Amino acid sequence: MHLSGVLRMVAVMVAAIMIGNWFTSEVRKARIRQEPWYKPYLSPPGLLILIGLMTPIVIWAIRS
Numbered sequence: 001m002h003l004s005g006v007l008r009m010v011a012v013m014v015a016a017i018m019i020g021n022w023f024t025s026e027v028r029k030a031r032i033r034q035e036p037w038y039k040p041y042l043s044p045p046g047l048l049i050l051i052g053l054m055t056p057i058v059i060w061a062i063r064s
Contacts (some may be wrong), residue, residue: 019045 023045030039040046 019048023049 008045023043024039026040026043026045041050
């Protein structure tokens with residue numbers, strides 16, 4: 001594996017950690033405010049996570 005491949009993987013992991021921590025803080029805020037369970041999923045990090053999870057499904061549905 002070349003250095004550029006390693007750097008790409010590190011960049012993706014750092015981005016995932018940052019979004020995960022951001023989402024966790026949104027979950028904590030929602031719990032403190034006693035908001036509905038789905039409220040963190042409507043925040044920017046929640047939407048990014050949902051888009052990331054739905055992308056393979058959408059690609060699969062388009063190809064088949």
